[in-house]
Amino acid sequence: MIEFWYEFGSTYSYPAAMRVERLAQSAGVTVAWRPFLLGPLFHEQQGLNDSPFNAFPVKGDYMWRDLQRVCDLEGLPLVHPSQFPRNGLLAARVAICGLEDGWTPAFSRAVYQANFVDDQDISQAEVLAPLIASVGAAPDAVLAAAASDPVKSRLKAHVRQAQERGLFGAPSFVTADGELFWGNDRLEQALDWAVRHQTLEQA
């Protein structure tokens, strides 16, 4: 098992979300999808009120170029969103709602497609509704549940757990033995670690 921690506004979470299930399946590792919010961590840990890619333009310029290269290598389309970062709060709450029924991965990929390919405002319920429908769930019921206190609390709990695990960015991967890996480019190493640990447990 590996935890996949992601934020819908996060750029490198997009390629990670698109490839994590494929690579994990090849490795024989299951994926626990963990939507969370980066904003509270950026603020608490670094005093930031915006993405570091906006706060420090030289890092942002590099990131967009590097992300393009990463997507090119993966064969993933990329359209620079007209707004960055987009607020992923509502989408994260919706993603929480799908965990039990198993549609969170497909919904999450659809949200990344909307944000980073179709340039849609994923903070809006009317943008998310057709994405919810596309994975076979009922938009009205899900959006109502997403606005409920229990779901809000579960997302807050995810943010707390992220802090407890030492996360400071997204995507991040945490193995069953608590090993933390940060960044889309650490996915392979995280899976290798998970496999080696599983083998040791079984030995």
Added chain:
Amino acid sequence: MIEFWYEFGSTYSYPAAMRVERLAQSAGVTVAWRPFLLGPLFHEQQGLNDSPFNAFPVKGDYMWRDLQRVCDLEGLPLVHPSQFPRNGLLAARVAICGLEDGWTPAFSRAVYQANFVDDQDISQAEVLAPLIASVGAAPDAVLAAAASDPVKSRLKAHVRQAQERGLFGAPSFVTADGELFWGNDRLEQALDWAVRHQTLEQA
């Protein structure tokens, strides 16, 4: 050709310095060693007066763990330095002195070994003198040259060039066509890019 931009206090520059020549040779790419200083960039771009790994402890905790994993995978020894970051100014000036005679790579690797394996204070001339001797150069003459205005100016020019190329961290790699790659974990991609560009030029 690929430019290898590195700072002697930088942790991830250590594994990069140890493996860049081997990988570049396999790829048929030459390496231009570019010692520079990160401090001025961190201050100007992010308002920092210390390493971001010290300013933001959650990032520092992760970095040391990740660096250990990276070194383990590479078979490189690593000893957490008792002082971090160490001031790489004098070592960078010495490294500038070796560029024409070709001992900069070997000297630089020796400095990283001193900092990240032997836990020596690389800011001190008496620490650097035997490292200079170990690569066949004359310590007294080189240290005198390193304190001269022309060498100081050349290092300042490196820092300016780093800024002009859009660098914000180390190690960084810049290909002949100006493509920037940041991080030890981007070395392979930078070399791939350099090879593809060479091929296009010759075609």
